[in-house]
Every structure is written in structure tokens, then in C-alpha cells.
Amino acid sequence: MTEAAARRAPGTPCWVSLMVHDMAATQEFYGALFGWEFRPGPQQLGPYARALLDGREVAGIGELPPDRHLPIAWTPYLASDDVDGTAASVRQCGGTVGVGPLDAGEAGRMAIGSDPSGAVFGIWQAAEHLGMTVTGVPGAVAWNELVTRDTSSVSKFYQSVFGYTEEAVVSADFDCLTLLVEGRPVASVQGVGHALPRHRGSHWMTYFEVSNVDEAVERVADLGGHTVTAARNGSLGRVARVADPEGAEFALVTSPPS
Structure with missing residues (x-):
């Protein structure tokens, strides 16, 4: 199923992102596996690139600072109309917020949280970047x-x-x-x-x-x-x-x- 970029209802998965130590090697791996090409940006959070499938955005890959030894894992981002309010709800309901809320340039506003069992997810309030522009096709x-x-x-x-x-x-x-x-x-x-x-x-x-x-x-x-x-x-x-x-x-x- 393909879909045009549109503002998604709160709670809808709208993006996936991966933070790694070797960004170039990781891009090479996923490029060869899925046919992705990469476009840099936004850079507010350090080196980051958006993966494109036939010119359409499908995912993001960023580079961790050398001193950060976090688990390397794909993170889904769930849509929100108000990241700050959602982050407050995460805390009120027994979860934690580890990053943000903060602005990602003109792209939008984000936070990264975890549920009471420890599973990590992102929260995305879209501005210019609405998220994935295609899903459900090979490579997406x-x-x-x-x-x-x-x-x-x-x-x-x-x-x-x-x-x-x-x-x-x-x-x-x-x-x-x-x-x-x-x-x-x-x-x-x-x-x-x-x-x-x-x-x-x-x-x-x-x-x-x-x-x-x-x-x-x-x-x-x-x-x-x-x-x-x-x-x-x-x-x-x-x-x-x-x-x-x-x-x-x-x-x-x-x-x-x-």
C-alpha cells in the first residue's frame, strides 16, 4: 500500500529511525538491501540522513556521538499534535522521557520516551516533515x-x-x-x-x-x-x-x- 505524505492522526506510526556508530557502513548495508538512497538532514541532532526509496522518504539513519553507548535499535515514531503534552502524559502514565521535547529544525518537534516495560519509541509533531511518504512496498x-x-x-x-x-x-x-x-x-x-x-x-x-x-x-x-x-x-x-x-x-x- 502506498500513501501520500499527510498529517497523521495521533498515535499513528509515522517514521522509523536508527542511530548507529558507523553511519557510512550502515547506509551501505541498507542501500544494498533495500535499494535506499540518502539525503542529509536535518542536522540539528548531529549527523543524520533520510533514506529515500524511488525518491520517497521511508526512514532515517543518524550517527551516535562516540561516547554514547546506547543499544542500536530501530525506533518507531508515533504521531502527535502536541509533543509536549504527549510527553507529559508518558510521564503521568508511568513511562519516561529520555530525550526532548525539542525542535528538529523546521522539520518538526520530537521526543523519545519509553513505556513502563522499557520499550523505546519516538513522538513526532510534524511541521515540514510529515514522515514516511510510502509504506507497504518492497524496501519500505x-x-x-x-x-x-x-x-x-x-x-x-x-x-x-x-x-x-x-x-x-x-x-x-x-x-x-x-x-x-x-x-x-x-x-x-x-x-x-x-x-x-x-x-x-x-x-x-x-x-x-x-x-x-x-x-x-x-x-x-x-x-x-x-x-x-x-x-x-x-x-x-x-x-x-x-x-x-x-x-x-x-x-x-x-x-x-x-
Whole structure:
């Protein structure tokens, strides 16, 4: 599904960003994997570039200061009409705000927070930069999922802060919720119990669409990344979890024909 850039309703995932130590090598990896090209800016937060797919913005990659040893992870940004108000709600509802709110030049205003389980997400109030201009095509974001111990422990937080409604996935085997904005599914929450990786804890997982998951997994290895979870068929399509050379994990998905 493609979409024109438009101001998104609060709570809608509107951007994904990755902060790394070696920006040039990371751009080379994702450029070769997804066919991305890069355009510098905004620079207010240090070296940063927007990834373009056929000229349309799909993601951002920035460089961490050498003395910052943060986990390397893709971070989804959730839309807000008032970042300062949303950040206050995050704190009131048991989360934390680690960065901001602050202005990103003329692009917009942002903050980075975490929910009570520790999963990190961004908050974006758009000005000139509205976010992703295409989704759901090979090389672009297809979906975002919160992986946590159990859905009940964090679902109320996201409902309160972003106004989501929820739809339970009815299954005896899975603890899964779909988050809805204005009746539209925008993300999911997956409770995995003791299968939650100890080294990561609760985290958001970004899914990127590819035309063939199995071929893309091989390509990841050729480019210096590795497989975290082998390709399998699931509710979203055929999915594999992989990591880039700096260890940032993400999912590859080939969605079923609509």
C-alpha cells in the first residue's frame, strides 16, 4: 500500500529511525538491501540522513556521538499534535522521557520516551516533515509491533497516552493485541512471556516489506548481518527476524497478496 505524505492522526506510526556508530557502513548495508538512497538532514541532532526509496522518504539513519553507548535499535515514531503534552502524559502514565521535547529544525518537534516495560519509541509533531511518504512496498516499512512479556501490562499505557482502541487476536496460543486509530489497525502488541530476550527486554520491532523473504535473508548475511529467527509463515505473511552489522534487529516480511 502506498500513501501520500499527510498529517497523521495521533498515535499513528509515522517514521522509523536508527542511530548507529558507523553511519557510512550502515547506509551501505541498507542501500544494498533495500535499494535506499540518502539525503542529509536535518542536522540539528548531529549527523543524520533520510533514506529515500524511488525518491520517497521511508526512514532515517543518524550517527551516535562516540561516547554514547546506547543499544542500536530501530525506533518507531508515533504521531502527535502536541509533543509536549504527549510527553507529559508518558510521564503521568508511568513511562519516561529520555530525550526532548525539542525542535528538529523546521522539520518538526520530537521526543523519545519509553513505556513502563522499557520499550523505546519516538513522538513526532510534524511541521515540514510529515514522515514516511510510502509504506507497504518492497524496501519500505510494512508494520510495527511491540514485543513485551504480556500485553496487559502495557496496553493501558498506550491507550491512555495515544488514545488507541484495541482488538484482541483471539487465540489460545497467542497473547496479541492490534492497536487501532480511528478504527484502522496501525500496530500490534505481542506478549511472549518468558521468551522475551533477556538482552533486549520489551522492544518495538519494525517490519520492512521485501518481495522474497528467503532471498532477503541470504542478502543480509552476504552484507555482514545475521539471522535472528529463521523465515516462517505467520499472520502477517512470511517473516524472518534479522540484524544488521551493528546488531540492530528488524523483521523482513513478504505480505500475502491483498
